[in-house]
Amino acid sequence: MSKGVLLVNLGSPDSTDPKDVKKYLGEFLMDPRVIDVPLWARNLLVKGIILNTRPKKSAAAYKKIWWDEGSPLIVLSERLQKKVAARTSIPVGLAMRYGSMSIKKGLQELHDKGVDEVMIIPLYPQFAMATTETILVLAEELRQEHFPNMKFTDVPAFYNESEYIDVLSNSIGEKLENLEYEHLLFSYHGVPERHIRKSDITKSHCKIDGSCCQTPSPAHEFCYRHQCYETTKQVAEKLNLKEGTYSTSFQSRLGFDPWLQPYTDRTIERMGKEGTKKMAIVTPAFVSDCLETLEEIAMEGEEIFHEVGGKEFTTIPCLNDRDEWADVLANWVNEWISVETPV
Template structure:
C-alpha cells in the first residue's frame, strides 16, 4: 500500500538521569496493568510504599553508567535506526515510546495528518509476544486513536521471533563476535512472571503444565513468550552453527517476589564459570536496541559477577540497533508487512 504510515514503538526511557525523572518514568512504566498485572489499588500501594521511595535512586545510578552525550542509549539507538530507515523509503515513519518520549499520541497525530493516508502500520519493536511489551503497545495505540478520533485503519505488524530474515540479521550482526575464540554463548532474554505466560494461554491448559510444553504443538504458542524465545535460540544456533554444548539460555531483569521464568541469567553465568568457561559471549535477542538492560545489567553487572566467579572476559554482543541487515529487513517489512 503506497499510502501507509508507520509507527515504530519501543519501550521508553527517563528524560534524564535525575532521580525525579527516573521516578516519573518508573511510575508510568510500573503502573501499567500489563507490566504489574495486579488490581490498580494494589499496584498503586506497591509502588508508593515499596518501590518508588528507593528504586529511583538505584536506577538513576545505573542509567548514569550508560548515559551518552546525546542522552538515553535506547532513545539514541532507536532514533538512529528510524533515520536510516527513513532514508531508504518514502513511507512516512514515526518513532514513539510506550512510556516517556517521543510521545505516542503526538506520533499518531502526525501520521494521521499525512495526506491521503489509508493505513497506519503499528510496529512494536519486539521480536517476541508478551503482555508487558507487544500487548500493551497495541492496546495503548488503539486507546489513543479512539480518544483522538483517528479513524484511519490500524494494522499491527506481527512478532517475528522465528522469521528467517530476522534470524539472518541477528546472526549477521553477531558474526564479528562469534568469529572470536569463546568458550560459551549465553542467550539472555528479558524475564516475565510465569503468571503472564499462563494468562496469555488461550487454551487455559497448555503453558507451563509440564517441562516439555514448549515442544508440543499448540495454538498457545502464538502468545507464548517462553516458546518463542526458545524458537529464536534454536533457529540462531542452527544458522550460526553453534554446538549444543556451547550455549545456554537465561532470563534477566526480574522484579518482585513472584515466580519468574527460569533459569536466571546470573545463575547461568556463574554455572558456566564453575564448569570452566573463561571467555563467554552474551546476546540479548529480546531487545532490538541496546538499553539499560543490555548495557548496564549485562555489560557491566553480569560481567562483574562472571569475573568474581572466576571468568576472564564477558563480551556483550550488541543488539541489532541500526545494523544494515536490520535496516534492510525493516524496509522490506514496512513495504510488505508480515501477516499473522
C-alpha cells in the same frame, strides 16, 4: 488512504535526574500489563515502596550508560528510524510506550502529515503482555479516543521470521568469528510465569515444563517462553552451534513471584564457578541496546563472572541501527505499501 509507519520501542527517562527516572518508572510500573495485580496492590507496591527507593538507584545505573546525545535506546531508535525512512516512500514515525516520546505524539505527527492508515511495528521480536500487547492495546485506545478515522495494521511477533533470524545470526556470527569462547548465553528479558499462563489462548497448554514449548500448539502464537527458545534454536541452527556450547536464560526479575528460569545472573555465576573462563552473551529480546543490556548485562554480568573466576566476558550488541536490520524493516513496510487497501 495515505499510509505511514510507527516504530514503537520501550522508552526512557528524559534524563538521569532521579525526578525524571521516578516519573518514567511510575508510568512503566503502573501499567497493568507490566505489574498485573489489582490497582490497590499495584499502587501500594509501586507508589508506596518502589518509587520511594528505586529511582536513585536506577538513576545511578542510567548515568553509567548515558551518552552525550542522550539515552542510548532513544538515540539508537532514532538512527534506525532515519534509515528505515530513507528506504521507503511513506512517513516513518517513532514512539515509545513509556516516557515523553509517547504513542499519542507519534500518531499525532503522522496524522498531521495526512496519514490515515498506520502500520504499527512494536520493536520486540517475541510477544509478551508487557511489550507487544501493551503497545497495541494503548494504540487502539488512542485510536478510538483521538484518531477514530485511522486504520491500524500491526506487525506480529517476528521471532521466527527468516529475514530477522538471518540478520540476528549475522550480527552474532560476526562477533563470534574472531572470538575464543566456551559458551554463548542467550539472555532474554524475564517475565513472571503467570504472564505465560495468562497469554495461553488454549487455557491448558502452557505448563512451563520441559516439554510444552517444544510441543506444537496454537498457544505458541502468544507464548513468550516458546518464542525465546525458538529464537535461540533457529540462531543456533543457522550458526551451526554445537550442542552444549550455548543456552538460554532470563534476566531482570522483579519481586518475589516465580519468573521464567533459569535466571541470567545465577547462570553466569554458576558457569563461572564450574570453570567456564570465556563467555559470550547476547540479548535477543531487545533490538536496541538499553539499560538492561549495557548496564545489567555488560557491567553487572561481567562483574559477577569475574568475581567467580571467569576471565573473558564478551557482550554482543543488539541489532541497533545495522543497515541490514533497517533493510528488513523497510522490506516489510514496502511489501505492505504494495498491497492495495480495500475501499
